[in-house]
Amino acid sequence: MSIQEISLSGRKKVVSNKEMTFLETMYLIAIVKGLWITLKHLFRRKVTIQYPEQVRTMSPVYRGQHMLKRDEQGRENCTACGLCALSCPAEAITMKAAERKADEKHLYREEKYAEIYEINMLRCIFCGLCEEACPKDAIYLTTSKVLVPSSYEREDFIFGKDKLVMPLDMAMKNTQLKNAN
Numbered sequence: 001m002s003i004q005e006i007s008l009s010g011r012k013k014v015v016s017n018k019e020m021t022f023l024e025t026m027y028l029i030a031i032v033k034g035l036w037i038t039l040k041h042l043f044r045r046k047v048t049i050q051y052p053e054q055v056r057t058m059s060p061v062y063r064g065q066h067m068l069k070r071d072e073q074g075r076e077n078c079t080a081c082g083l084c085a086l087s088c089p090a091e092a093i094t095m096k097a098a099e100r101k102a103d104e105k106h107l108y109r110e111e112k113y114a115e116i117y118e119i120n121m122l123r124c125i126f127c128g129l130c131e132e133a134c135p136k137d138a139i140y141l142t143t144s145k146v147l148v149p150s151s152y153e154r155e156d157f158i159f160g161k162d163k164l165v166m167p168l169d170m171a172m173k174n175t176q177l178k179n180a181n
């Protein structure tokens with residue numbers, strides 16, 4: 001058996017190049033066959049869900065929308081080192097670093113912080129490599145458990161710090177829980 005004849009799936013079909021009959025040139029049989037396949041699928045169990053109206057139950061380790069975390073004092077952890085952007089296979093992350101001013105110590109944990117931090121969610125494949133690469137425990141995909149909302153506009157998928165940074169009240173609640181335990 002030649003290598004061309006081997007079919008790994010067992011579903012290989014040899015396409016015939018023979019001339020079509022008059023009936024075949026009308027495509028009527030092909031159309032009826034196609035409609036029959038559609039009709040059969042109408043009554044089968046649906047594997048798709050109507051997102052965003054329906055939301056699938058996610059695994060506890062599901063990688064949701066990214067979150068830039070704050071420390072127990074509510075300061076942003078990210079130091080704009082760029083390692084997440086370097087490790088991103090989809091080149092979805094961009095940022096601009098800035099130096100913390102003397103009166104901003106309550107806002108940013110490190111001397112350098114991300115003035116701009118953006119993720120292009122249309123590029124992101126939710127692999128979690130940015131989370132693995134981060135030396136500051138700053139970026140997480142698992143903690144938010146939030147799906148990226150759907151939209152018809154491309155700009156809506158560029159997530160800046162307004163959408164990514166953990167809300168302050170959530171950080172404070174986490175600190176209270178940690179202190180209570």
Ligand code: SF4
Pocket residue numbers: 084087088089090091092093119123124125126127128129130131141
């Ligand atoms: S999850 Fe993966 S693809 Fe998405 S931003 Fe992080 S590293 Fe890039």
Ligand code: SF4
Pocket residue numbers: 077078079080081082083084085095114133134135136137138139
């Ligand atoms: S999220 Fe982490 S890896 Fe990315 S720039 Fe901030 S500190 Fe560095």
